[in-house]
Amino acid sequence: MSERDFTALGGDQIWQGRIIGVREERFRYPDGEEVSREIVTHPGAVGVVAHDEGHVYLIRQPREAVGEPDLLEIPAGRLDKPGEDALPAAQRELAEEIGLAASEWEHLRTFYPSVGCNRETVHVYRATGLSERHADSGEHERIEIVAWPLADLDGAIDATKDAKTIIGLMLLRERLRA
Structure with missing residues (x-):
């Protein structure tokens, strides 16, 4: 010991x-x-880095807790209950937040956003092979969908302060360079 x-x-x-x-x-x-x-x-959360050949799909939404009226983020959401499988939650969030489904999913990383005081775990996935699929979350969300040019991932990283988004976009950038 x-x-x-x-x-x-x-x-x-x-x-x-x-x-x-x-x-x-x-x-x-x-x-x-x-x-x-x-x-x-916290029951945990998922984030989705969804992209096609030309764009990565992000959202802008108000984040009152940090005083941001239009924070740029990857589609994301919480697990509905502790122990829920992360992949189905990621698939649900992609459909609810930006109206897309994906035929290919890759787990990129699981991380703790604030280890000093928080038990939350965030699972980040890459989603490709995109198609339309709408789902209603039942929640009133103020979301603007942003199709960000894939060739400008550095610009997207610079445009956000959200940790899961920075991590997800940096991991995507790494994959695309390989």
Whole structure:
């Protein structure tokens, strides 16, 4: 056991909302020190880097939490419940947000967006072989679809501040250069 290993001792639910919750968890290290951490719980999310030969399909939407009225992002959404398979969720979000389906799917990366306080896991997929497929999320979303030129991925990366979008577009750029 290394000095960085720890044992989870349990914790308490502090607050639970419709999507996220907050828990206070306790941990013990091999030297006997115990620490307490406030941890945001979240069911997880997916993001989709959808493209054809000429464009990558992005969206602009308001993100009130960070004061952005038109943040550029890849199509994305949360898993409906903890443990939901990520690929069907990605397929659902692509149809709901930009009205597309894809015949080919590649898992690009799974990452933690904020490891200091958040249990959320984000799964990013590449979607190709695009065709029309509309689905209704049942939510009122203010989304503008943006067909960004594939030849200008650097411009799309520069135009966003969203981590999942930056990661997804950089991974796509890497794939296309190979």
